[in-house]
Amino acid sequence: MRAPDRRTALRAGLAVLGTAAASAGLAGCSDGKGTGAAGSAAPDTPNPATPAGPVSPSSPASPADQAPPSSRAPAPGEVDHAGTGRAQVALTFHGDGDPQLAQALLKEAEAGQARLTVLAVGRWLGEHPEMARRVLDGGHELGNHTENHVDISRLSPSAAFTEIQACAARLQKLTGSPGVWFRPSQTQHADAMLVEQARRAGYRTVLSYDVDPLDYEDPTAAQITERLLAAVRPGAVVSMHLGHQHTVAALPAVLAGLKSRGLAAVTASELFS
Template sequence: MVCVTTTDRRGALRAGAGLVTGGVLAAGCGSAAGSGQPAPTRPTATLSPAPAKATPRAAPAPRAFPGQPAQISHGPRDRPRVALTFHGQGDPALARALLTEAERRGARVTVLAVGSWLDEHPQLARRILDGGHDLGNHTQRHLSVNTLSEADARAEITGCADRLKRLTGSIGSWFRPSRAVTASPLVERLARAAGYPHVLSYDIDSLDHTRPGAAAVTRTVLTEVTAGSVVSLHLGYPDTVAALPDVLQELDRRQLHAVTTTELLS
């Protein structure tokens, strides 16, 4: 038997086939052929709208903190908060592991990213922000910025700022000079001109970049930390990742909360 197709819309509706306007009626096919009844129709598929793409967390811009110096080394000493700050470069797997551990324990940190690191791993900028952490500028190539000429130092600061802006919509919350605890007067001025009201320094150096072992990193931080401290750490060292759980556990025991630098000063 030949399967015959008709596009007689009125006949299809009279037959009760339930076809949509302009539909196609198939007759004489399958078991309905001998009964004279219209062939059953396939239900039309309803396409659900594509889910809306999640809006990324807005990247905060730098802000001025009245009463704070141009170069900030610690926060208020009368509140139970500390800021764990991380120089951002190295193995991205270690960075993700450290961020995940901090988040699991309810801690928020500050990452000062090197621009060349962001060039290689651009997705980490959004990963940091979406975890609720601060993200800042640690120069483009992590050179000794205080020793550079004015033009080269400016390029180091603005180069990283430009990458942060492109990736997140902001130049980052903070600037920290590379290979220096504090900025020279020239670098401080260039950072301000680039849009950073403050230079972020620190009052505790974990020395994790010397690879002393996790126990030594933990001991150095916990021996010196107090309310308002800003601690210098690094993302790219296994010792730091291994030390973080014990550091956070002891901070909790002392009722010192690990917060972003913005929260520390707010």
Template sequence: MRQDDGPAASRRAVLRAAVVLPLAAACSSPSGSGAPAVPAGPPTSAAPATTAPATTSPARPAGEVARATSGRPEVALTFHGAGDLGLARQVLGTLHDRGAAATVLAVGTWLQQYPDAARMVTDLGHELGNHTWSHRDIDGMADAAARVEIERCRDVIAASTGGPGAFFRPSQAQHATPAVRALAAAAGYPTVLSYDVDSRDFTDPGPAAIRRNVAAATAGSVVSMHLGHPGTLAALPGVLDDLAARGLAPVTATGLFG
């Protein structure tokens, strides 16, 4: 009998097979790393692509002007646009008849109340600007409410004239905060119009006091006045005489800063 025959040989053959078969399986794995092949699982869907949230850069704040530095002998008479329409027509007509041009910063509710007001201003040779919708304290308002004040007035001006108006002026404030200036810029007003001379005519101090206050204007000044006060109308001829005596021509704010 051969040495390999018999029960002992059979046991050795079984042991050899137990070692060789796993090695063969390992060598046949796709990775070739020697690790046993892992059955493929169910296909997985690709992870959805992520998109970074869109970011909107805040509008750059509008510039603010209160006085021109060109040196030209000109001043800008600017009027808060509100009050009785007949009185406003007399003020603007007086300016027109004297060859003077002005800028009216209109309140939106006034333009809504008097649909002909915007065209009256422009037909008499004056320019129109935005003085908010309802003349609230815009510098103290939340951004969303302030935006409505600016844009709603802009839209009513555009409906009457085809454009947003020349300037924005904050209501109840001489100067606009950076936040309000940014909202104005986003609404289409690259320039906020302030002033350096306050006539104080809204306090109804009488024509002589209004005239004295406006006499502080010099070349390049922007004067704040109001349409809706009888004292303003009464003071206006003297105001124009004083400016003429000093060689100062009343022009629109666009003309002054042009």
């Protein structure tokens, strides 16, 4: 049989590369009501460093494949890392999902003497209003993660304000305070419009993050722990999620790893004070 000429071979090679490229990227998370490996709510925020699309919880990304959070500098009025030099980190949790898993995670945090910041979705608090007091009574901090967890960066300014304000009003009703922090939904960083709308709703600062172990993809507890501890530094703000069984299972090892490095897990308000 005559060997293919160079042009035919080149076309075949490009076709193979194109097929590989189409399936290689890690997908971000989506907003919705799907379930993960533990029957938890769908992931709360997309990984901004990867293309959007569905993620199979049965095939979590390995640490080698993990894409880091966006390296974009925070917008004016937004923070993602504290420069105090103190040996502290903030473990922040997007508040949604099975309240029993949330309760279990809070118990693990309190057993490890950690104080968390929970950025709650308003509709979640509407469905489980008892969780607002549970968070605060455990010594943790409660903030705003929009009312309906829409892709807020795609909204008009007035619609974005409505999302922020509705959650703020719910927090005020349940706890007597709208909380100190706002975190936008389905995006790591705010733009100038979102910072402005957050300020209109009473939030001086938008809280982003600089460490993301991708726990919403439901990797194993060991993978969550390894990813987080490999990236965390003094002053870090870590993004994690309530409602995921493997996150609950990972927390004791995460806290032990932080403690071994002399790092205390404190609320975001403590971290930036």
